[in-house]
Amino acid sequence: MQKELFEFERPGYYGPYGGAFVPEILKTTIDELTSAFEKAHADPTFWQQYIEVMQTYSCRPTPISYLENLSNQLGGARIYCKREDLNHTGAHKANNVMGQGLLVKRMGKSRVIAETGAGQHGVATATMAARMGLECTIYMGAVDVERQRPNVFWMEQLGAEVIAVTDGTATLKDAINEAMRDWAASMETTHYVMGTVCGPHPFPQMVSYFQSLIGKESYQQMQKMTGCLPNHIYACVGGGSNATGMFLAFLDEGNVELIGVEAGGKGIETGQHACRMKGGKLGVAQGYKTYFLQDQEGQMLETHSVAAGLDYIGVGPILSYLYDQKRIRFESATDEEVVEAAKMLIRQEGIIPALESSHAFAAAIREAPQMKKEKIILINLSGRGDKDIFNIAEAIGDEKWELFLKQKVQNL
């Protein structure tokens, strides 16, 4: 059976994880959202409308590619990948924002807000707002605004107001606080577009629902292409939306191993990483209960990853539960392994992967050579890597690129 929703006895809880820990003032709007989502979910025309938008606006269904060169080079399992990089705006994030946009229209609201770190979710949300005729405000740490100029430029061109938050460390968590303040003051007209399967209920359930399209398509495509289901499926895990979206459809298939790959950063022993499952502790923050990277006193720790999209202290409550149940195996890949994996995919297959997605590739590349040739691996290629040109060029140490940058700066 293909799952699209992960339901449990206590709504919004997955074992001990999840819940909706929100300030009293937000409770009505969270309840309103929950009921709007439940109604939309029960209405088959809503899903139909969603599929139609995704087909005509975001190239769905995205194909699955057989990576023949990479498979041959590694000499083990046959490797396939799901091409979420071919979505409009370049990643699986489109699935989520378009779904929430349709829900906003149903609720009759006129404005959306979101926070963004690297800017990918901000660009996706601004794109959706332009397409759906909604007002849009994006909160971003002032440090990130400087680091991510190109994304800020596009958000503004798309009609969004980008607010640089200077509080605290002026990064993602401060932007989240500011966005929450806005929501509390504007909830009658405004919807908060959560970027991943985290935050208070109903967000983890709702975002999983929209992202479940990835696994549903893959289930059928793999059967058609190979006559069976994959033996191992790999996906990178930031907040967990691309992984949850891929895994849900295969949960009840006991022979399909599911592997989530977190950011190993500079190595777990250095403390500079984002491995919540291996290094985190149960806690409540940002509206929900899950594994967070925190110290003895419960203070949130700094995280690090070469991939901005995986650089986050929490992880989706559904994944925490499935980890406890041993349904998902968690691995990590270091920044160095990830850049090597990206280079390999670029040279062997002509595909430029996002550094986030390259985590899934790094783990699969490590394990594939030990597998028998008839085994099948499916990797979720969550997004394309054009956006990572600065990081990849720096990691590779490309001299011509550095010269080009220097000349640009001198001409400013």
Ligand SMILES: *Cc1c(COP(=O)(O)O)cnc(C)c1O
């Ligand atoms: C944002 C992002 C991620 C991380 O988010 P999840 O919610 O864990 O999927 C992964 N890959 C890409 C390409 C992204 O843009």
